[in-house]
Amino acid sequence: MQTKKASASCATGCPSHGKAFSAADAEVFARVEDMIDLTLKVLERDLPAPEFEKKRAKISGKRTKDYPRVPVMLAVCMQRRPPPPAKVMPEWEEQCAVACAVQNLWLTATALGAAGYWSSWTAEARDSAEMASFLGLGPGDRCLGFFLLGIAKPGAAEAYRATRGAIEAKVDWRLEEV
């Protein structure tokens, strides 16, 4: 509970712009189940049958094995604020602001010993009108995936971590040699 609150309060400390999180923890796990049902319905409608079958199998596996072990699942959403005709921020800035908020949350959670994972979710379901209605999104708002927060088994998070290249390969230094 402490990790959850600390992470959420750090997330609100990110740079400006619209952010919205909606938390579904163990008490409201039924909402996650509803969201997965909705996802499968949209995929069945929008994907060719063989592709749907592949995704259904993958999602169903995670549904029984993984999601019940996740105590907190956040819908990461971008709110378009303020509504026109007031000055509207460029959408990319609002998306970046949300990502900064998620990073704050992620760093705080990691520092407190929890593990985080950002899932883009399946694009067809994530961007659907059904998902927007389920999450209560307004016109122009966007779902940017789901953030899963929990306690990993010792060593599990490290084994899952992506490898990072050297900083020299990513930064083009334009400084004079001193």
Ligand SMILES: Cc1cc2nc3c(=O)[nH]c(=O)nc-3n(C[C@H](O)[C@H](O)[C@H](O)COP(=O)(O)O)c2cc1C
């Ligand atoms: C915006 C965003 C969306 C992501 N979506 C997915 C995803 O759909 N599936 C996935 O396996 N990893 C996804 N990731 C990566 C994971 O959240 C995580 O970073 C990755 O598993 C590597 O773990 P690490 O960052 O601890 O090294 C996403 C990351 C970001 C920033």
